[in-house]
Amino acid sequence: MTKDEWYRQLFERLDNSRFRSSFHLKQKDIDYINEKGLDTIRQHAKDFIAKREAPAYIANDGKQTPMKGHPVFIAQHATATCCRECIRKWHKMQPGKELSQVQQDYLVDVIMTWIQKEIEGQEHKI
Structure with missing residues (x-):
């Protein structure tokens, strides 16, 4: 399966999940992204994944990602990258083992x- 095929299937499944599809960026999130730039947001995502998801064992697993406060947090819940159990279920990465750099990327x-x-969806609404 190619990356494009995997992403298409993943995002279809996420779209079909009532919980996952309920998450959307608010205007203040988009403003923050526009102010900081996508490169900075990507760096924030890298930092959050490295600190909150990559370790083999996470003391507060399942509660480490807030539901609001940063666009990446919203995206983590929308994409099931918010805790190791969701990562296991949706992305097939087993808990109890540190995530490799490839997995984190x-x-x-x-x-x-x-x-x-x-962001593209918001642009079409204007």
């Missing part, structure tokens, strides 16, 4: 793909 790419789709 993949999760960041999924988050940034969702953010880009949200």
Whole structure:
């Protein structure tokens, strides 16, 4: 399966989840992204994944990602990259083992793909 095929299937499944599809960026999130730039937002996503998701064991797993406060947090819930259990279920990465750099880069790419789709969706509403 190619990356494009995997992403298409993943985002279709996420869109079909009532919970995952309920997350959207608010105007203040988009303003923040526009102010900081996508490169900075990507760096924030890398930092959040490295600190909150990559370790083999996370003391507060399932509660480490807030539901608001940063566009990446919203994207993590929308893309099921918010905790190791969701990452296991949706992205097939087993808990109890530190995430490799390739796995971390993949999760960041999924988050940034969702953010880009949200921004483009907002532009079409104007």
